[in-house]
Amino acid sequence: MLNNIDKEILNRVADMTHIPEGAYNIRKNGAGIMRNTTPNIDIRTKEDKPGIDIIVKPFTKGETVHIPVLLTNQGLEDLVYNTFEIGEGSDVLVVAGCGIHNPGEETSQHDGIHTFFVRKNARMKYVEKHYASGSGKGKKILNPKTIIEIEEGGYAEIETVQIKGVDYSKRDTEVRVGKNAHLLITERLMTDGDQYAESIVIVDLVGVDSSVQIISRSVAKDHSEQIFYPRVNGHERCKGHVQCDAIIMNNARVRAIPEIAAYNADAELVHEAAIGKIAGEALIKLMTLGLSQEESEEAILKGFLR
Amino acid sequence: MLELRNISFTVQTEESEPFDVLSNINLKLEDNLSYVFTGPNGGGKSSLAKIIMGIYQPTSGSIFLEGEDITNLNITERAKRGIGYAFQQPPRFKGITVSELLSISSGSSYSMKECSNLYKVGLCPQDYLKREMNSSLSGGEMKRIEIATLLARKLKFAIFDEPEAGIDLWSFGKLTETFENIKEKHDTTLVIISHQERILNLADEIILIADGKIQRTGPKSELLPSLLNNPDCSCNYNCQERSENHA
Numbered sequence: 433m434l435n436n437i438d439k440e441i442l443n444r445v446a447d448m449t450h451i452p453e454g455a456y457n458i459r460k461n462g463a464g465i466m467r468n469t470t471p472n473i474d475i476r477t478k479e480d481k482p483g484i485d486i487i488v489k490p491f492t493k494g495e496t497v498h499i500p501v502l503l504t505n506q507g508l509e510d511l512v513y514n515t516f517e518i519g520e521g522s523d524v525l526v527v528a529g530c531g532i533h534n535p536g537e538e539t540s541q542h543d544g545i546h547t548f549f550v551r552k553n554a555r556m557k558y559v560e561k562h563y564a565s566g567s568g569k570g571k572k573i574l575n576p577k578t579i580i581e582i583e584e585g586g587y588a589e590i591e592t593v594q595i596k597g598v599d600y601s602k603r604d605t606e607v608r609v610g611k612n613a614h615l616l617i618t619e620r621l622m623t624d625g626d627q628y629a630e631s632i633v634i635v636d637l638v639g640v641d642s643s644v645q646i647i648s649r650s651v652a653k654d655h656s657e658q659i660f661y662p663r664v665n666g667h668e669r670c671k672g673h674v675q676c677d678a679i680i681m682n683n684a685r686v687r688a689i690p691e692i693a694a695y696n697a698d699a700e701l702v703h704e705a706a707i708g709k710i711a712g713e714a715l716i717k718l719m720t721l722g723l724s725q726e727e728s729e730e731a732i733l734k735g736f737l738r
Numbered sequence: 739m740l741e742l743r744n745i746s747f748t749v750q751t752e753e754s755e756p757f758d759v760l761s762n763i764n765l766k767l768e769d770n771l772s773y774v775f776t777g778p779n780g781g782g783k784s785s786l787a788k789i790i791m792g793i794y795q796p797t798s799g800s801i802f803l804e805g806e807d808i809t810n811l812n813i814t815e816r817a818k819r820g821i822g823y824a825f826q827q828p829p830r831f832k833g834i835t836v837s838e839l840l841s842i843s844s845g846s847s848y849s850m851k852e853c854s855n856l857y858k859v860g861l862c863p864q865d866y867l868k869r870e871m872n873s874s875l876s877g878g879e880m881k882r883i884e885i886a887t888l889l890a891r892k893l894k895f896a897i898f899d900e901p902e903a904g905i906d907l908w909s910f911g912k913l914t915e916t917f918e919n920i921k922e923k924h925d926t927t928l929v930i931i932s933h934q935e936r937i938l939n940l941a942d943e944i945i946l947i948a949d950g951k952i953q954r955t956g957p958k959s960e961l962l963p964s965l966l967n968n969p970d971c972s973c974n975y976n977c978q979e980r981s982e983n984h985a
Contacts, residue, residue: 649832677832713829716793719813720823721843721887731842735833 434458434466437533438502444563445529446500456498457484459512461505473497473524483513483545486526490519490551497526501544506536506570511543520551526558530574532598534566541573548578550613553585560590564597572597577604582613584639589616594629595737596622603631609670611639619648620737623656623684633662637670637699648676651733652684663691666699674703679710679736740767740790740821740895740927745799747785747950759785760950763799767895772921772928774941776965781948783931784826787897790929791823792816803895820894824901826931828884830872836883837867844890855889856882858916860905878904885913889920896920897929902937914940938962 434442438460442448451466455473458466464484469475472492476485486497503510518524534540550556564572574594582588594601609615615635623629635644646662664672676688692701710732718728745763750756760782767773775783788794790801792813800809808816831839840852853863859882869875871883881904888896898917905913917940921928930937938944944961946954954961 711829713825713827714831716813717825717829718842720791720793720817721839721891722814722817722845723842724814731834732831735831735838738833 437504441502441504441531441533441563441565442500445531445561446498446527448498448500448527452496452498454496454498455486456500457486458498458500458502459510460502461508462510470495475499478513478515481513482511483515485515485517487517488519488522488524488554490521492519492522492524495524497524499526499528501528501530501542503530503532503534503540503542506534506540506566506568507538509539509541509543511545513545514547516546516548516556518548518550518554518556521553522551523555524557526556527560528558529561529563530576531562532564532566532572532574534564534568534570534572536566536568536570539571539573540564541571541575543575543577545577546579548580548588550580550582550586550588552583554583555587557589558591560592562592562594562598562601564599566597571599573600574598575602575604578606580605580607580615582607582609582615582642584611584613586610586613587615588613589618591618593620594622595620598629599625599627601629603629605631605633607633607635607644609635609637609639609642609644612641613639614642615644617644617646617648619646619650621648621650621658622653622733622737623651623658624653625656626654627656628658629656630659631661635662635664635672637664637666637668637672639670640668641670642668643671644673646674648678648688649737650676650678650686651681651737652678652686653681655683657685658687660686660688660705661691662703664693664701664703666692666694666696666701668696669698670696670700672699672701674701674705676703676705677736678707679733680707681709739769739802739804741765741802742767742786742790743800743802745786745789745796745801747782747789747794748797758950760789760796763952765945765952765955767927767929769894769927770921770925771942772917772930772940773943773945774938775929775931775945775947776933776938777947777953782950783947784899786947787823787899787929787931790895790897791821793823820892822888822891822893822896824884824888824896824898826899826903828880830875830880832870832872834871835867836869836871839871839883839887840867840890843887852886852890855886858889858912858919859883859886860912861886876904878906881905885916889916892924893920893926894924895927895929897931899931900933901930902932902934910936935962935966938965
């Protein structure tokens with residue numbers, strides 16, 4: 433059922449070299465093709481719109497859910513709504529990710545709208561990787577929207593990676609963080625050619641002693657363009673830290689607009705943003721160790737985007 | 739052997755007149771010997787080191803390594819021929835770990851050698867190998883790792899730019915021991931830029947560089963006593979008069 437291109441994409445977007453243990457749902461060209469559920473994790477097809485409901489029973493520990501999406505037909509516009517119920521006191525890893533292989537001239541597009549409910553004292557790590565390949569002129573477009581509600585004492589870690597091949601992406605993330613709940617977002621992005629990537633993150637710290645840390649690292653090459661707009665609103669006694677760090681090369685353009693807003697005198701919010709070239713001294717140092725200029729650049733970018 | 743012939747280096751910015759950083763440097767640095775470049779700040783020591791590494795291109799003159807003209811070789815090509823340079827202010831790398839930097843340096847993946855190289859610069863290997871080379875490391879730690887990156891390589895010619903800066907006394911002893919070992923192990927020509935008496939003591943030969951020129955060269959026994967009792971730099975009457983005039 434899976435061909436070699438599928439397998440390559442699955443490896444890139446979901447670190448899947450084989451069919452994983454635990455729950456999974458593989459969606460290909462607009463339809464679910466493989467699914468597995470476990471006694472603790474159920475996956476159901478939505479009845480009112482395309483997409484699935486993933487239900488993790490309370491107190492489920494150490495299980496994983498893989499829900500990769502593959503687009504290998506050109507000209508396909510796929511829109512999907514997934515809802516995650518992460519039960520009270522559970523601790524799970526959710527690996528999503530979308531890979532497009534578009535060898536043709538027509539646009540391929542996947543817009544995933546993911547809604548998460550991280551219940552009381554639950555912990556979730558969510559990893560979402562984007563990858564696209566294909567030598568045709570057909571555009572490869574990914575527009576993910578992620579909405580998360582973290583209840584009291586919950587923890588969510590969101591790791592997003594888009595390193596290669598996606599021509600256009602507009603990422604929207606909205607999170608509400610409850611009492612004594614914590615959120616960590618790490619975003620890594622590399623664009624080249626004429627690619628465009630935009631990321632808007634809005635975090636509302638609505639519970640007492642809630643916290644968020646947003647770490648964004650990006651590299652913009654060639655004529656590509658990136659826009660970051662992380663925004664943290666502190667409504668209660670809370671802590672927030674936003675850090676945007678971009679390396680700019682060639683004729684690329686990067687805009688970083690971090691915003692922090694406090695609506696409570698006990699909100700402690702910090703933002704940092706930096707855009708710059710690869711430090712000349714760092715390049716020279718690696719060259720003095722015997723790497724060529726290109727190899728040095730590669731090593732620096734690889735580390736930076738780790 | 740590394741030979742510098744008539745090396746001059748002039749810099750000019752749009753606003754300023756041309757400034758001769760180095761003029762007409764002629765120097766032969768023999769295999770298996772230790773040299774210390776010393777002299778006042780701004781005298782041209784680091785510039786000369788950077789010219790040897792290929793970081794700066796001289797305005798005129800040539801550089802020969804074992805008879806080969808390397809003047810037009812770039813940094814990487816010189817590194818591959820066995821020239822190494824430890825920066826005075828080592829750059830930081832986000833995301834690159836100490837272990838990875840040492841692997842790049844040695845040209846092979848992690849081994850026990852990296853461990854011992856860190857130990858030699860006074861760092862406990864298990865505490866450092868996985869650390870990122872970012873701003874979480876102090877200046878002194880960065881300096882020691884910088885030295886370890888050179889220890890990881892088999893060098894014909896190694897330059898250390900003020901290696902002792904930021905290094906505490908305990909590891910200072912270890913450091914001098916390490917320098918002595920490098921030379922013996924790989925027959926490396928060692929150049930250390932320093933003002934420290936203990937480092938000067940390591941030199942087979944001392945080269946005094948000031949105002950972009952080599953002022954004096956000679957064995958340690960000849961130069962060291964006069965450098966340590968430098969009559970040009972004591973608190974004499976002239977100094978007093980100068981400071982009074984400035985007051």
